[in-house]
Amino acid sequence: MRAFVTRLGCAEPDETVNDVFAQVFARIDRFRGDEPGFRGLLFTVARRRVVDARRRRGREVSTVPLEAMFDDERGPSQEGPAKVEQLDAVRALLGCLTDDQRHVVLLRVIADLDIGQTAAVMGRRPGAVKALQARALARLRECATEGER
Incomplete structure (x- = not known):
């Protein structure tokens, strides 16, 4: 999940992932479905969080810095x-x-x-x-x- 939001250009990936899980688990009793449906729900909420954060910043981000696309614990170093x-x-x-x-x-x-x-x-x-x-x-x-x- 962190890698996904990072690759979308999220400025605060850890905070966003925490928010996603908090939002989903707060309403987990309403979820009906299987594991793929749950994964889809998580990624939907994550993508919407990233888009909402971009809108709140008041500017449209057209590209993701390519350095950020692989900036995680498995980086090239x-x-x-x-x-x-x-x-x-x-x-x-x-x-x-x-x-x-x-x-x-x-x-x-x-x-x-x-x-x-x-x-x-x-x-x-x-x-x-x-x-x-x-x-x-x-x-x-x-x-x-x-x-x-």
């Missing part, structure tokens, strides 16, 4: 040189994407949510998420091909 190069390549590729495309990729890959859960978190239809994902993957292929030249 604890990895070998090959891993650092791989992370740099991933950062560069994710930098090619729009915010929505990046969010879809992160929710699908990092959070391991399915299309329906990702759509619920983003407040979009599953078809829109599929289209965003397809455009994101196509853009990633373009960027990877440009990088090989």
